[in-house]
Amino acid sequence: MKIIKTTMDMATDEKSYLFFLGEKAREEKRGAHRYPLSLSCTSTSSDLEFYDQRLSEMGDLSFCEEKDTDVNVIEVPESASPSLRKFTNSYGLDCYISKTPVPKSRVISISARSSVGPLQIIETSMRNLLDRYKVGTEFLDLLLSLGEDLKDSEAGLGKMVTREKPGGVYDTSYLYIYPESSKQGSETSWTWRRTAVFHRFDAGAKSHLWILLHPQQTSAAEQRLMKAVGNGTWGENSSINWDQLHLLILSSYTKNWLSYLNHLEASIKEDAKPTLAGTACDLERLQRLQDELIPLNARLATSLGTVRILGNLNTLLWQKKQYDEARFKGISFELGYVKHEMEGYILGVETMRERLKGCLSCISQHLIVRAERQPHKPWFARLKIQ
Structure with missing residues (x-):
């Protein structure tokens, strides 16, 4: 497996980009920014305004600061070994997502530092990611439920939703909630965890796009995924393993x-x-x-x-x-x-x-x-x- 870590020096274009992010954030506070227009084909204007407002309100709870960015992108080409790219700055991540075509399988894996902590991606990068892949608002509902304590009023939230698109493309989203134990000395405590999943399967092209939101970097699924990529087993026959x-x-x-x-x-x-x-x-x-x-x-x-x-x-x-x-x-x-x-x-x-x-x-x-x-x-x- 090839691992590429993008810890870029602060080049001129990156400085300009970070300055642009600052300008963009100020525009958002003035109401100039709206949730990606690409979703307008599947949502009403009032829906988009609701999600845009909620994303801004949840910013500090759901998304990290620039310095805490840490996103894994796993690529599984059709006839090559899988590779893992680690992005520790939003400039490298945004450029990569916007300029590189999706291979046979791409997994974008984002973790939080704790179950109720922010995801290690800034708000602007998440918006760009959702816009780039035209992810529907059903996944946004799941995203916006993260970053806060689990509520009993949301006990029924998260069942899988499937959207069938023209050309044999299937978008699926769901939230998987489960208890997890941890030990402190002789005491065992239990915490509720949530993993959010988005999967796009193109049946014609036999290609996959995954966006996984993990409750912590040490979560079992994240570790098993990295191990599978590391020994090359996940890439085997990936075209049919939806x-x-x-x-x-x-x-x-x-x-x-x-x-x-x-x-x-x-x-x-x-x-x-x-x-x-x-x-x-x-x-x-x-x-x-x-x-x-x-x-x-x-x-x-x-x-x-x-x-x-x-x-x-x-x-x-x-x-x-x-x-x-x-x-x-x-x-x-x-x-x-x-x-x-x-x-x-x-x-x-x-x-x-x-x-x-x-x-x-x-x-x-x-x-x-x-x-x-x-x-x-x-x-x-x-x-x-x-």
């Missing part, structure tokens, strides 16, 4: 759900033991666990919807003779297994909700009895049951 990165992302994070649900079940059992034994119990802890369970099935159902749509796309491409039956069955099996896992997790969440519901009902009865025995001492004055 599913490859989808499956890489799903396989990188789906198992996290099992570990997370096991963690929740252990917590419920531990906190419910005193209740079942008729001794002290922390009601507040059980209520927090109940709150944690509430959005889980919506998030799982959203990801399950993405897997099902990928399955439908697999069937469609096979029917259009994009690959043979053996390949179709292989993809169907992989997606079917992920679907089977997610359906099992949904049932697991329902089971835990019922268990927790029973525990809380038991506590309620205990509180009522105690209130009747001690009318002078309000039962709601303390959360601890003695």
Whole structure:
């Protein structure tokens, strides 16, 4: 694999470019800049104004400063080894994206430094990127959801959207949400992560464009992708492997759900033991666990919807003779297994909700009895049951 790192010296043309970025930013504040006009064919004027305003409002949360730019571009030509280009300044990135044609496969991989930190690309470069490839507003919805804490009100956001264009071109976008553990000493904590995916598959040219937004540079999918490019395996038969990165992302994070649900079940059992034994119990802890369970099935159902749509796309491409039956069955099996896992997790969440519901009902009865025995001492004055 060839790795090219573009840490350019501050040449005259780059200085001019950075000065231009400053002028452009000032124009944006005056309202002179608008979201790329190339999207006007798929969105109304009011839609574009909304996205333009939201991009400007989310600037500090979603995008980094110039000095923090760090973008990987992976190229997989038809008859050559894959190459990785690392861009640490917006000038080199913008020039490369605007002047080089897309090879058989191009992956633009952008990471944040943390789950709620800005992506390591400046706002102007992201705008240029979306404009250059005429990326639809469905991906913008996902982009604008990043940079902030995960909200329960957005638990259903992110299911895969597919746009079929003339000439056998398919644009797909989705957000994959998953829990991830981290250890600090003997303590294990859980954090919600989000990976945003845009994939353009040109069935006629057998070409691919991917834009991946990772929650951190050490994310599993990013590391596996770099390893695959490094040993050359990702470039093999890339012209027919439209599913490859989808499956890489799903396989990188789906198992996290099992570990997370096991963690929740252990917590419920531990906190419910005193209740079942008729001794002290922390009601507040059980209520927090109940709150944690509430959005889980919506998030799982959203990801399950993405897997099902990928399955439908697999069937469609096979029917259009994009690959043979053996390949179709292989993809169907992989997606079917992920679907089977997610359906099992949904049932697991329902089971835990019922268990927790029973525990809380038991506590309620205990509180009522105690209130009747001690009318002078309000039962709601303390959360601890003695």
